[in-house]
Amino acid sequence: MLHNNVQSGATRAIDLGLLETLVGYGVRRLQLKVFDDFLRSLRPWSMTPARFSALVIIEKNPDLKLTELARVLGVARSGAVTLVDALEEPGYVARHASPTDGRAFGLRITAKGKNALAKMSAAVEAHDRRMTAALSVAERVQLKELLDRVLDSESKWEATEDAR
Numbered sequence: 001m002l003h004n005n006v007q008s009g010a011t012r013a014i015d016l017g018l019l020e021t022l023v024g025y026g027v028r029r030l031q032l033k034v035f036d037d038f039l040r041s042l043r044p045w046s047m048t049p050a051r052f053s054a055l056v057i058i059e060k061n062p063d064l065k066l067t068e069l070a071r072v073l074g075v076a077r078s079g080a081v082t083l084v085d086a087l088e089e090p091g092y093v094a095r096h097a098s099p100t101d102g103r104a105f106g107l108r109i110t111a112k113g114k115n116a117l118a119k120m121s122a123a124v125e126a127h128d129r130r131m132t133a134a135l136s137v138a139e140r141v142q143l144k145e146l147l148d149r150v151l152d153s154e155s156k157w158e159a160t161e162d163a164r
């Protein structure tokens with residue numbers, strides 16, 4: 001696949017060589033476009049993908065602890081604190097004493113957060129449809145299954161790295 005590069009009004013085809021055969025390169029290029037459209041879609045709420053993900057997870061898991069949120073998002077606890085702080089500021093999430101651990105705080109979505117999340121979710125679903133508009137329903141399902149399979153094989157990546 002050749003890509004056009006526009007410089008000084010001239011268009012020149014650029015050969016990507018090995019890059020065009022690499023799945024990771026294709027995934028990264030797509031991720032940049034998806035991320036950009038996601039940010040545009042949720043601009044009215046100043047919401048990032050990480051904040052949106054955290055809000056969805058908190059909504060579905062009342063009394064979730066910060067350490068659990070950090071683990072499921074794959075971030076450090078300090079990163080989860082930053083996310084929750086950003087969700088607390090507009091009143092989307094509240095911390096409260098955990099019913100199972102007196103030393104920890106549980107997280108709950110607020111009524112304002114539920115209302116905002118419903119609107120954000122509609123915007124994200126429209127974004128997802130835009131990003132996959134070139135695919136049939138069956139191809140969309142297949143793509144999601146293939147991505148999940150690659151992600152589920154992560155332990156095999158680590159084993160390969162350890163063998164080097």
